[in-house]
Amino acid sequence: MAATLWVIVSVVLLSCQSLCQEAVLYVSNGSLYKEYCLVYNSSLSNISDSLSDAVPYKLVNLTFTVLCHPEGLKKDSLQGMAVVVMRGTCAFSQKALVAQYLGAAVLLIASTEPMGIPVVNVTGSEKVIIPLALMRYQDFLDAQKVFADEMEVQLYAPLVPALDYSILLMLALAIFTVTMGGFWSGAAERAKQSGAVPSEGEDRADSGDLSLYSPLKVLLFVVLMCGMLVLMYFFYKWLVYVVIVIFCLASATALYSCLDAIMNAVGCSKLNISCGERSCSMRSLLLTCVCITLAVVWGVYRNEDRWIWILQDLLGVAFCLNFMKTITLSNFKICVILLSLLLVYDVFFVFITPFFTPNGESIMVQVALGPGAGGKADGDVIIPADSSTSYEKLPVVMRIPRFSAWAQNLCAMQFSILGYGDLIIPGLLVAYCHRFDVWINNPKRIYFTSCTIAYSVGLVVTFAVMLLSKMGQPALLYLVPFTLITSAMVACLRKEFKQFWAGTTYQVLDSSRDPLLPDGEAGYPGEVMKC
Known part of the structure; x- marks a missing residue:
């Protein structure tokens, strides 16, 4: 599980916008x-x-x-x-x-x-x-x-308005995904704090959760991501199929998790059927078939640009939601370290690498577009000489067609795109803020609400700069400062920064999240026990 997530996260920080005359x-x-x-x-x-x-x-x-x-x-x-x-x-x-x-x-x-x-x-x-x-x-x-x-x-050359409605839809889709991902993470934490016991045959909500709690592990995590991106640049032709297969598996699993949570929320019965000493859930079997079918359909028709973007966005939203719920950051210190390192990572591979690569190519943009699409560091997109040729692209972006680009669609279908990393990375901070609201029993969810608003404003600023400069932008350059500074300011104004910085009231032994000190010692309900 951890290895699969590492491969996916290593390539999700790929976003760019195309501009061509x-x-x-x-x-x-x-x-x-x-x-x-x-x-x-x-x-x-x-x-x-x-x-x-x-x-x-x-x-x-x-x-x-x-x-x-x-x-x-x-x-x-x-x-x-x-x-x-x-x-x-x-x-x-x-x-x-x-x-x-x-x-x-x-x-x-x-x-x-x-x-x-x-x-x-x-x-x-x-x-x-x-x-x-x-x-x-x-x-x-x-x-x-x-x-x-x-x-x-x-x-x-028909005039194409700078502001396309696809950008507004992308903005709404991104904010919805980050908001729901943060909400789901907080809801799962609340269920765990309340001591809810899953029914027979039902998996624990946090059974597959992974926690980032060590600065050294965060640093190693980012270094591995850098290595994966460089490998993708040099061996794209082969590794792109590895990423496609992993995405199909991961997105199908994520979609199942999302749909199962929705079914539980609306009170849908599992419809258990006994067969001898074993029993199986018809609901789970049906959801499994649906999720696998959708992932396979995407895998088969992934290059059909006219309509497959709808399915890719659906699977992408499910993947991001499940990721934000599954991967947890233990405290604000880890949030600052992770988001700051990934900001440097994003800016370096977009703006600095053109000075070291042949023909001034940006490694980030080249990998995001794919060598077959001919991505360039200056945001220009090369039009393929054969319109019938499909080039394999990494499935790590949300895509919405540009509604006003009628002329450009003769050359290649134009999309507004946003990388999964620009949803997941700030989304992990939004999720932490909601969990912190749960820990301090804040019914107004002030941290969650303020961080979500900060993300929305940062994303609007990103799109505004992109439209004004007519160049693709590394969105984390704007999202990271907006979300981190806003969260820190809220904690300072509420005089809770020390607690917000330290996060949970227990130290984590390992990724299983077994506590050394129970919640009772910090004023939470529960009996105080010694280790």
Whole structure:
């Protein structure tokens, strides 16, 4: 169990936001039309933002050449036309200058490689005056098959609002998950404090709980996470399948735990059936079948972006909830150490590693997007040259499609994403705050409420900075200070910081959480006993 959790947690701190400048190539022959993906540089090419304002051009096929030189073509022979050539051999600016010499009004470069935003040097950008864009070579072949050589093209880039409704849904989903995870952890602690005895055949609520109580173990835990992330960077092609299998098992188990808790809360009968000397629960059997089925369906259809995100988010919410309930931090000191180390971890692997990796790649972003997706340190996303190819991605993020990104969906379906780590890590502190409310018998749950609000504000700030900077942000950079400082301030104002820092009134022997001193010595109900 511990090893499985370590592998999962080692890769859940992966979150990024993608930004790419994409446009639409509208191809028609008078009676038929079809749209294809384009990638362009908005600072280099001025493209209309609507089809009605886009200028139509006759398309000339020059894919038999890379157009680094005129190659026998006469000056102004392509006057006012759009021309498509092959990518390679020379710089984009050189191709554009030759196209301009021939009189072309638009340059399309067909690519058999993954496509990023076309970049030219400063000198070249001053000389290039025609729109320049990349398109998939397979798209051009498809257009030829549909329209033959009678093609008229228009280029336009629909405006995409900076604030997409998907971000609001992501915000609500994250706050719901963290709030419910913290609430469940506190409820389980209250049940344990009350001495509730599980009925026959029912597992103890804390039977699988793991507690982090030693600073040295926390440090070792983070070091192992760093090692796992580096291994994922170098051996992604193989380890991604290991993570996928573990996620299927862990999410199915977590979903069962969540659904079983809901059934218990609403008073649903277990429907025990006896068979000789043994008995089995029909409810448990049914839940097991449902959870395994959902995990298997996700595993089989994990690359079907159009709808599988719903199932991934469902399994992800269950995984995060169960994690926050199962993993407990024994005191605020451990919370500070763990969250601070993970903040450094997040910032280092996002912002510092590009200085040490080839081509300035961020290890965190590269692993989060997957090498096949071509993640870059600057937040740019490479569009695959083959639209039918699916690349394996780590199942460690919540994903919600961007509703306004209609044009971008031609290139690749766009998502607002948030890593599980940005829910789980602050969520562990929220869970600790709720358990502390239980320990001090605080009916208003002041610590739990204030930490949840701090998490919500921190997440809003994260999204706001992302939208303003147009770059993916390490969310822990904002969530950790907001939650830690708020919790500490509440404890200081209530003059309970010493107790809040020390946490439980007993020292933990090991992960089984056997106490040396019972709760009775701290004023809790119970008989005082000596060890």
